[in-house]
Amino acid sequence: MEAVAAAFLFAAVVLSAVVGSPVTLTLERAFPSNDGVELSELRARDSLRHRRMLQSTNYVVDFPVKGTFDPSQVGLYYTKVKLGTPPRELYVQIDTGSDVLWVSCGSCNGCPQTSGLQIQLNYFDPGSSSTSSLISCLDRRCRSGVQTSDASCSGRNNQCTYTFQYGDGSGTSGYYVSDLMHFASIFEGTLTTNSSASVVFGCSILQTGDLTKSERAVDGIFGFGQQGMSVISQLSSQGIAPRVFSHCLKGDNSGGGVLVLGEIVEPNIVYSPLVPSQPHYNLNLQSISVNGQIVRIAPSVFATSNNRGTIVDSGTTLAYLAEEAYNPFVIAIAAVIPQSVRSVLSRGNQCYLITTSSNVDIFPQVSLNFAGGASLVLRPQDYLMQQNFIVSIQALVSFYSFFKGLMSGLHDLRIYR
Structure with missing residues (x-):
C-alpha cells in the first residue's frame, strides 16, 4: 500500500467563556520572528509533532501481502517482516489461528532450505543482531505466555x-528472543514513515511435518491471535498501534491483499460482531442461502460452543462445513441444477461433468449470512473445486477465494457489499 501526498496540519484553538468572565489566551510563536531558523530544524520539530499525532489518531502499520488461496498453487498468504539490527528480511505465513510470531533460526533441524514460492528463504541469527536479547522465565512476557500455553x-x-x-x-x-521489528506506518492513508519497536518472537530450532517441505516453504508464521504474546497485542501495549487489524484478501488468481495493524475505513462496509470471550475469532454464521432461499439447517449447527462455531482462520487454505450443514447445502444446490447435467459420485463427493469452465454459470449463487445483516455472496467458482473437467461440491469449500472482507482483530468482521 503506497501513498504519496502533501499533508498540511493545522492546530485550532477553541475559546470558551462564561458570561461576565471573558477569557484571554496569549498565542506565542514557537520560533521568534526575528530569529533565523534552519529548514532542517523546522522539519525536525514537525517530525516530532507528527509522531505524537500518529500515536493519538488514525495510525496504522502496513505489511505487504503475497500468495493466493488456490491450493493447486500457493495455497497460503504470506508477508515480509524485518527483524533485528541490521534488519533481516523474512517471509512469514499470516495466521489468525495462532498467537506467536516465530521464524527459522540458525542450526534449525528440519527447516527447509529452498521454497517453491520463488522466494529466497532466510533465517534469523540473534547473535548477529546488536539489539537482540534472550527472554528468561522471569520475564513478565514469558509468564504471560505460560498462562496461555504459548510459552x-x-x-x-x-x-x-x-x-x-x-x-x-x-x-x-x-x-x-526480544528484538526490533521494522515496519512502515501510515497516517490517514497518505503519509508513510519508517518505524521500529521492540517485540518478542520465537526462534525456531526444530520443525516437523509439512513445515519441512519445500513446496510452500516460508521462514516462519506470523500469529495474529488475541493473546498477550501476539505482535498486535505487544504493539498495542506500547501505544504504537491500536489493538485492531484489517486483513483483506483479493481472492483471485493474482493473489495478494492488504494487512495492516489498525483500522481501514472504507465506504459500503457491513459489520458483523465477533463472538466475545473465545480463543479464536468466532463469527455468528446464522444461515446459508442458495439462490436467495435459506437452506433448512438447524440453528444449533451454527451455535458457538466448546467444539462448534464458525472460526475465521487465515492460516487454513480451505473452509470446512459440519456434516449437518454440508449435506443440506449440497442437496439445495443439486435441486436447482438442470437435470441434463451429468452427476457422478467420486470419493464420496457429489461431482458434475461439464464441458467448459464457462458452464459453471449453471450453478446457483450462494450466500453466507452473518449476524448484523452481513452477507458474503459466493459465485459458483468460489465454492466449487475444479479438477480437469470435473467440478465437484467438496466438503472442503475454498473459503479464502471469496473472502473479500476487512476483519477487525477484536471487534467485528467487515464485509464489502
Whole structure:
C-alpha cells in the first residue's frame, strides 16, 4: 500500500467563556520572528509533532501481502517482516489461528532450505543482531505466555521456550528472543514513515511435518491471535498501534491483499460482531442461502460452543462445513441444477461433468449470512473445486477465494457489499 501526498496540519484553538468572565489566551510563536531558523530544524520539530499525532489518531502499520488461496498453487498468504539490527528480511505465513510470531533460526533441524514460492528463504541469527536479547522465565512476557500455553519454562537454563503443534500435524519448537521489528506506518492513508519497536518472537530450532517441505516453504508464521504474546497485542501495549487489524484478501488468481495493524475505513462496509470471550475469532454464521432461499439447517449447527462455531482462520487454505450443514447445502444446490447435467459420485463427493469452465454459470449463487445483516455472496467458482473437467461440491469449500472482507482483530468482521 503506497501513498504519496502533501499533508498540511493545522492546530485550532477553541475559546470558551462564561458570561461576565471573558477569557484571554496569549498565542506565542514557537520560533521568534526575528530569529533565523534552519529548514532542517523546522522539519525536525514537525517530525516530532507528527509522531505524537500518529500515536493519538488514525495510525496504522502496513505489511505487504503475497500468495493466493488456490491450493493447486500457493495455497497460503504470506508477508515480509524485518527483524533485528541490521534488519533481516523474512517471509512469514499470516495466521489468525495462532498467537506467536516465530521464524527459522540458525542450526534449525528440519527447516527447509529452498521454497517453491520463488522466494529466497532466510533465517534469523540473534547473535548477529546488536539489539537482540534472550527472554528468561522471569520475564513478565514469558509468564504471560505460560498462562496461555504459548510459552514454557525449563528450570535448567531459565530460558523461555515454546512448542507448537498445528492442525495439519506439523510442529515447531524453539526459544524466545526480544528484538526490533521494522515496519512502515501510515497516517490517514497518505503519509508513510519508517518505524521500529521492540517485540518478542520465537526462534525456531526444530520443525516437523509439512513445515519441512519445500513446496510452500516460508521462514516462519506470523500469529495474529488475541493473546498477550501476539505482535498486535505487544504493539498495542506500547501505544504504537491500536489493538485492531484489517486483513483483506483479493481472492483471485493474482493473489495478494492488504494487512495492516489498525483500522481501514472504507465506504459500503457491513459489520458483523465477533463472538466475545473465545480463543479464536468466532463469527455468528446464522444461515446459508442458495439462490436467495435459506437452506433448512438447524440453528444449533451454527451455535458457538466448546467444539462448534464458525472460526475465521487465515492460516487454513480451505473452509470446512459440519456434516449437518454440508449435506443440506449440497442437496439445495443439486435441486436447482438442470437435470441434463451429468452427476457422478467420486470419493464420496457429489461431482458434475461439464464441458467448459464457462458452464459453471449453471450453478446457483450462494450466500453466507452473518449476524448484523452481513452477507458474503459466493459465485459458483468460489465454492466449487475444479479438477480437469470435473467440478465437484467438496466438503472442503475454498473459503479464502471469496473472502473479500476487512476483519477487525477484536471487534467485528467487515464485509464489502
